[in-house]
């Protein structure tokens with residue numbers, strides 16, 4: 477006892493205090509401007525439901541659409557010219573940086589999502605080549621189709637028209653989508669099916685540990701200083717201990733899948749891991765590569781679909797137009813229920829609805845880079861070396877300067893030309909999937925998946941949102957996650973061919 481006390485004191489004086497002193501000297505923690513004061517005291521929370529709404533307000537009122545929060549050394553922008561500058565023109569000066577990769581490092585290792593430089597370049601080139609192939613698109617399409625037909629729709633059917641105590645009839649659609657996207661992304665990345673969306677909604681150790689590991693990693697970014705989690709990690713206590721345990725479970729399971737594949741052969745398989753196994757022999761590196769895809773594609777998809785169903789909750793006009801478009805494209809062709817890949821591409825209105833929902837509720841509400849060298853942004857803002865520069869898709873979707881006076885309205889038509897054809901917008905004013913050199917690798921897949929889910933659910937069911945009703949409040953984290961989930965009632969529709977009530 478005596479000994480451990482002395483040891484802790486020694487540790488405090490020799491390691492922790494000097495680190496703390498360096499931190500205090502390097503950071504400006506005494507700023508009392510009104511923004512920094514509101515940030516420190518969280519007084520913004522009395523006027524805004526989410527931190528992102530407060531940032532939106534600050535960015536809207538800034539003449540350059542860029543602000544600087546001194547106390548945390550962050551430059552935040554909603555200016556498309558600045559976004560293009562950091563994501564394309566001066567990409568070399570704005571890597572993700574070591575501060576970011578340390579946060580996710582234990583979980584993601586050297587995976588594409590977490591690295592810069594040659595390791596990123598290699599994975600990016602290889603993954604882009606694979607993701608561009610028709611065979612992987614077909615594989616992804618068939619995977620999602622199977623998950624919808626065999627799991628999602630049966631689960632919703634089992635809740636349709638449920639009566640009884642309210643809590644039994646209510647379904648948390650956000651949780652359903654998390655399970656759905658985890659099954660999909662694991663199948664796609666590993667060729668491994670965790671079966672999270674089976675009717676019994678089973679507990680999956682892989683999904684639970686992955687959940688916990690990504691949540692605890694993201695929480696590292698929320699503490700005032702990284703020193704806090706670094707010390708806990710060093711001492712292996714509290715949340716850092718739980719993180720270490722969760723990461724160990726995830727990594728062991730991933731390694732099992734890799735070893736299993738090596739034994740049984742992988743060349744015939746369509747998943748990403750099998751494709752990388754042909755050119756990477758290091759198993760730890762392989763594990764890291766696929767883990768990044770699981771992280772990148774899981775919560776983002778669930779978040780996107782949750783917001784979509786929340787946004788259309790009171791828009792029968794939009795739901796009806798989606799159904800009519802599908803009816804014209806699918807039924808009049810060859811009578812099958814599920815659209816083909818090509819038919820889905822023809823659904824311009826559905827695509828516009830998906831893009832519009834992502835504009836207002838981007839799953840990644842903000843994203844950061846770190847300046848390698850001093851720089852001047854196109855709006856005149858000076859950025860010193862080491863500054864965290866953040867672009868803010870959530871705020872950008874709410875800027876009159878970008879989307880006009882009706883920016884807060886959910887209006888899919890803004891994405892259609894006069895012939896009803898979908899038109900892409902400048903990616904730097906809509907960096908929902910990031911943009912430029914490091915644009916999301918799963919973008920096309922994500923849009924197709926969202927269209928498939930939206931259509932198949934709306935075709936079979938009416939989704940009645942019970943809560944939340946008036947606004948979405950998000951949990952703090954890397955991906956937007958609705959606090960309390962999305963509670964809905966499911967009602968079966970009459971989809972008989974003579975039903976005119978589409």
Ligand code: HEM
Nearest residue numbers: 588772773776777780839840908909910914916917918922
């Ligand atoms: C609506 C769904 C999605 C959204 C909004 C989204 C958004 C993003 C964003 C903002 C980034 C940049 C993150 C950063 O660099 O800090 C990104 C990167 C990435 N995304 Fe997505 N994503 C989605 C779905 C997916 C899916 C389904 C996959 C694949 C299974 C995927 C794979 C990736 C990968 C691998 C990267 C890293 C690319 C790189 O660093 O070069 N994403 N995504």
